[in-house]
Amino acid sequence: MDIHIRSFVPDDHAAALALWQRTEGMGLNESDEASAVSMFLARNPGCSAVAVTNDGRLVGAMLCGHDGRRGSLHHLAVEPGFRQHGVGRRLVEHGLARLAAAGIVKCNIFVVPDNAEGTEFWLRRGWYRTPWLNLQTRLGT
Numbered sequence: 001m002d003i004h005i006r007s008f009v010p011d012d013h014a015a016a017l018a019l020w021q022r023t024e025g026m027g028l029n030e031s032d033e034a035s036a037v038s039m040f041l042a043r044n045p046g047c048s049a050v051a052v053t054n055d056g057r058l059v060g061a062m063l064c065g066h067d068g069r070r071g072s073l074h075h076l077a078v079e080p081g082f083r084q085h086g087v088g089r090r091l092v093e094h095g096l097a098r099l100a101a102a103g104i105v106k107c108n109i110f111v112v113p114d115n116a117e118g119t120e121f122w123l124r125r126g127w128y129r130t131p132w133l134n135l136q137t138r139l140g141t
């Protein structure tokens, strides 16, 4: 079956969230709600991507954006029955091409520490571990 890669639009949110929720290794939180994802998409036009079948079923998704300095990828997921056919690679290529076109030269991804398979996916593609410790704060209440 042909799989089409296209930009992620707000109407894809429900199907993408459902995919993320049934995918191992996703760390989901309030930033994945429809309003937050719509804001992310609006700030990063065309960067995020979905994979859809001929009949319109969403079988892959990835969020991608940048802050003007560094790119970031989030929640790369492919439906199990559609893995090992280059869909993940094509989703990543879509995002990285948009980042490169915007002049971004580095991109980060956070991977859940016990996601060995997901980590391998990135390491085999030349992504490397950084020495940085990731710290975070919460704003508001």
Ligand SMILES: CC(C)(COP(=O)(O)OP(=O)(O)OC[C@H]1O[C@@H](n2cnc3c(N)ncnc32)[C@H](O)[C@@H]1OP(=O)(O)O)[C@@H](O)C(=O)NCCC(=O)NCCS
Pocket (backbone or CB within 6 Å): 023, 024, 025, 026, 074, 075, 076, 077, 078, 079, 082, 083, 084, 085, 086, 087, 088, 089, 090, 110, 111, 112, 115, 117, 118, 119, 120, 121, 124
């Ligand atoms: C990680 C993940 C997104 C990869 O998706 P995918 O569509 O299977 O990725 P690809 O098909 O592009 O690449 C996977 C393997 O299939 C191979 N492959 C690609 N096209 C192929 C083809 N036509 N025939 C056979 N194998 C192929 C690739 O070489 C790759 O193997 P390698 O990693 O040994 O190099 C998917 O396994 C997934 O959703 N995992 C759960 C969520 C996750 O861990 N996400 C990443 C962390 S954020």
